[in-house]
Each structure stands twice: as C-alpha cells, then as structure tokens.
Amino acid sequence: MTRVYVDERERGSGVPEVLRGLGVTVIFRRLDVGDYVVSERMAIERKSAEDFAHSVVDGRLFEQARRLVDSYEKPVLLLEGSLRRAARFSGVRFEALLGAVTALVSELGLYIVYTGGVRESALAIKMLADKEQRGGGTYVVLHKKPKLSSVRDWQLYIVQSLPYVGPKVAKRLLETFGSVYRVFTASVTELARIEGLGEKRAGEIVRILRAPYTDGVRRGGARSITDYIKEKNSSQQGSQ
Numbered sequence: 528m529t530r531v532y533v534d535e536r537e538r539g540s541g542v543p544e545v546l547r548g549l550g551v552t553v554i555f556r557r558l559d560v561g562d563y564v565v566s567e568r569m570a571i572e573r574k575s576a577e578d579f580a581h582s583v584v585d586g587r588l589f590e591q592a593r594r595l596v597d598s599y600e601k602p603v604l605l606l607e608g609s610l611r612r613a614a615r616f617s618g619v620r621f622e623a624l625l626g627a628v629t630a631l632v633s634e635l636g637l638y639i640v641y642t643g644g645v646r647e648s649a650l651a652i653k654m655l656a657d658k659e660q661r662g663g664g665t666y667v668v669l670h671k672k673p674k675l676s677s678v679r680d681w682q683l684y685i686v687q688s689l690p691y692v693g694p695k696v697a698k699r700l701l702e703t704f705g706s707v708y709r710v711f712t713a714s715v716t717e718l719a720r721i722e723g724l725g726e727k728r729a730g731e732i733v734r735i736l737r738a739p740y741t742d743g744v745r746r747g748g749a750r751s752i753t754d755y756i757k758e759k760n761s762s763q764q765g766s767q
Contacts, residue, residue, distance in 0.1 A: 529550070529552065530551070530554065530660070531546060531551050531553055531563055531564070531653075531656050532556050532558065532563070533546075533554065533556070534561070534562045534563070535555050535556065536562070538555065540645065541645040542573065542649045542652070543555075545645060545650075546653060549649060549650065549653050551652075551653050559598075560598045560599070560693070561598075563605075565652065565655050565656035565659050566659035568599060569599060569600070569601040569655065570595060570598065570603070571604075571605050571652060572595055572602075572603070572605065573652075574605070574606055574607065575608050575613075576606065576607065576608035576612060576613035577608065577617060579610070579624065580617035580619045581617060583623065584617075588627060588631075589630075589631075592604065592631055592635050592637055594691075596636060596637060596695065598693030598696075599693060602637050602638065603639075603640060604631060604638070604639050605651060605652070606628070606640065606641050607642050607647075608642075608643070608644070610624045610628075640655075682701055682706075682707050683698065685707050686700055686707060689732050689735075690732060691723075691731070692724075692732075695723065696722075696724065699723065700718075700721055703720075704717075714733070718733065
C-alpha cells in the first residue's frame with residue numbers, strides 16, 4: 528500500500544481526498560518542510576500558479592525552496608495551474624515567473640512537475656510515491672531509527688536530528704567541523720556561517736544543545752525547559 532505523509536495545512540486543498548480515492552494511505556502530520564513526503568529522500572511542495580506568483584513577490588518562494596533542497600535528496604515543486612493566467616491576475620510579468628522557475632532548477636537543483644489541477648496533482652504525487660516506495664526508493668517512515676552500517680552514516684544521521692538540518696546541511700556541518708562532537712560544541716557564530724542555517728537557526732540549535740534536560744516533572748524547585756528558554760530570551764533582550 529502506497530503511503531504519503533501530508534502537511535495539516537493541505538487538508539482543505541482537495542488533493543488528500545483524491546489521493547485516498549486513488550488508494551493511497553494519507554497520514555496527516557505537521558511537516559516542517561514540504562507539503563507531501565513520499566519517501567525518506569523525496570518531499571513535494573505544492574503550489575498553485577497564483578500562490579507561486581504571490582510567493583515570488585513576497586520572497587517566500589526561494590526560502591521554502593532552499594529548505595526543501597537542504598532537507599531532501601530529491602526535492603520537488605509541484606506547480607498547479609497556468610503561469611500565464613497567474614501572471615494576468617497577479618500583475619506579475621510572465622517572464623518574471625518563468626525566470627523564477629528556471630532559477631529554481633538551474634541554481635537550486637529543484638525538480639519541477641506541472642499539473643493542470645487538483646486531480647492531476649494527486650495523480651502525480653501518487654506516481655512519485657509509487658516509484659519511490661516500490662522502485663528501489665525508501666518507504667516512508669517518520670521518526671524511526673534507520674539501519675546504519677558505517678560511522679559516516681551514523682554521523683550524518685545524528686547531525687540531521689538537529690532542527691533545520693537536512694542531509695545537505697548535515698554534510699556541510701561535518702565537512703566544516705570534522706566530527707559530530709565539534710558540530711555539537713560549535714558556537715552560534717560558527718554555525719551561522721554554514722549555508723542553510725544563519726544566525727537565528729544557529730542560535731536555536733545551540734540553545735537546544737546546551738539546555739539542561741528535564742523530564743517535565745517539577746521537583747525541588749527545578750526549572751522546566753520552558754522557564755530556562757524564557758530566562759535566556761529575557762537576558763538576551765535585556766543585553767541588546
């Protein structure tokens with residue numbers, strides 16, 4: 528049975544219902560990256576042509592695309608509808624939209640799939656999922672520890688457990704710092720230099736790595752992790 532993980536925000540799109548009608552097992556999750564995850568190496572961001580045009584204008588497009596490329600070996604943008612029609616109604620020149628598409632392919636290495644509507648989108652997602660899950664790709668299982676054989680595989684797996692870190696960013700981190708230990712002990716400034724992270728994400732990674740562990744039960748006046756983070760945020764704001 529083909530299985531697809533779907534972001535909660537796609538519930539009202541109509542695509543999950545069509546997928547179910549095509550015999551796909553649909554599992555809703557709050558996904559950090561992408562709208563549909565069809566294997567461990569492939570995720571799909573679905574955009575209507577109109578949303579694509581708006582995301583070019585407000586700058587969301589390339590940020591979402593970079594996160595997708597950094598997190599998955601095979602990142603896919605599913606573009607639903609007519610770019611020419613979107614250009615007419617959005618006021619964005621068609622050439623600008625086409626330029627954005629070519630930049631996503633040539634500069635970021637994104638795969639682009641065009642569809643005419645919701646049913647075609649669902650069919651394309653099912654076809655991609657079928658090929659990934661039955662044609663030599665990996666079956667979709669979230670939050671399951673994989674079977675790893677080499678030290679390198681374990682190093683990449685451990686580093687990818689950090690927030691905002693996918694396979695490509697994990698590889699950059701290990702190549703830069705040389706070991707898992709050095710990645711985990713790096714400063715915010717050091718991590719922020721890595722392409723795909725930046726200061727804000729680096730700060731959150733360091734905060735999580737250095738925060739004291741709590742089992743959620745308050746004993747003897749011990750602080751919760753929420754209290755710790757609030758205190759850290761307050762002290763940082765006060766020093767600015």
